[in-house]
Amino acid sequence: MYGCAAGCGGPDHAVDTGQVVHLREDPHSIPIELRPYLAELVRRTRTVCGPHLVSVLAVGSLALRDYRHGRSDLDVTVAVEPSLPGPALHDLAGALAHPHLPCPAAGLELVVYGTDFLSRPSGTAGYLLDLNTGPLLPNRADVDAARSPAFWYVIDRSIAHQTGLSLFGRPAREVIAAPERPDLLAAIRASVREHSDGEGHLADNRVLNGCRSVVFCRTGRWMAKRGAAREVALAEEDFRPLIEAAVRSFERPRSSAIPLPAAAVRAFLTWVRERVDQTAARATGT
Incomplete structure (x- = not known):
């Protein structure tokens, strides 16, 4: 587990400030106050993960069209190839941590999975990185899925499979298998x-x-x-x-x-x- 409050100030060298990103999803699907933030989140994620990045998906209240500004968290699922170098997870947590990247929502709950895990139904947590950060969330970056209650992640993957919004890369249904x-x-x-x-x-x-x-x-x-x-x-x-x-x-x-x-x-x-x-x-x- 990486303690973001102490160690996720973010490696500035990992962020390419010259890259311009346009969200894949129809902008009208995303509340206007979130669009610049999510575009920057995608840009930083692409910079850190490089060719190992497969998808960035908006899930949770955004995908269900019920986001409440000032109340809702932003839920994001990231799919990467299993060959992603381990240190990239720490770099990604740093690049996205609030206030290094100021979160306009109550918080960001971002989960990174390997595509080998996502392609099969599972009742386990299974993540590579679970990042919580933002003005109303305690900073947390965890890489040990075995010690987390699995049910949050199983439900989130089910919602993502049904309704996930593709911000970058392959659509949710092509990447995330529905839990049994x-x-x-x-x-x-x-x-x-x-x-x-x-x-x-x-x-x-x-x-x-x-x-x-x-x-x-x-x-x-x-x-x-x-x-x-x-x-x-x-x-x-x-x-x-x-x-x-x-x-x-x-x-x-x-x-x-x-x-x-x-x-x-x-x-x-x-x-x-x-x-x-x-x-x-x-x-x-x-």
Whole structure:
């Protein structure tokens, strides 16, 4: 693990300031306040990784068209050839670390994978580099996937396979294999357990992630958090006031999130966990 706060000031020599990059994705798919940053992120990634770079993909809320400026993180997946030299990961973490590259969003969550790993379905974390950085995220650059909870990465790769936006290189569906359904449902169950515990998560995000999990179990498709919330609120009258309050909170900056009743959040997530368990049981015939 590389401690970015102390060691990711970034090797300036690794960044070619003469290169101009235009995002591959239709610019209208990317919020205007993010376009220069993402173009620079792609440029620096290309400079560091060189011919070993295969794809740079926008995933998460950007891919699901639900990015909230001041609230959402930027989720980016980078695919590289397995022949990428090991020191390049440290160089990339340095080149992209905030404030060396000032992040305009709440934070950047960037994950680098080898194409040999991405080409096969997997229920493991499997990354080469997991970089968190930005004004509202603690700086972290980790290269030891074995010690990270796998479920975050399995869900993110599933979303990326379905909806990832190609900023550079090959499209997401050509690079990222969809996780197998049992692995994905296990990851969703682990995610719900994590949000049920609540530590380190805003209450509104816990509720909205629960809504998204329920909609995925019903449809097999990932939906933006607010769209999933609307669907669940319409179908589940008992939870409607809580879900509507969570959406109102989500539309505010993180620093002014609305407190939600803890007992109601726990009851909702218990209900979500039951829905996920039922889907998993049907999938396995148990």
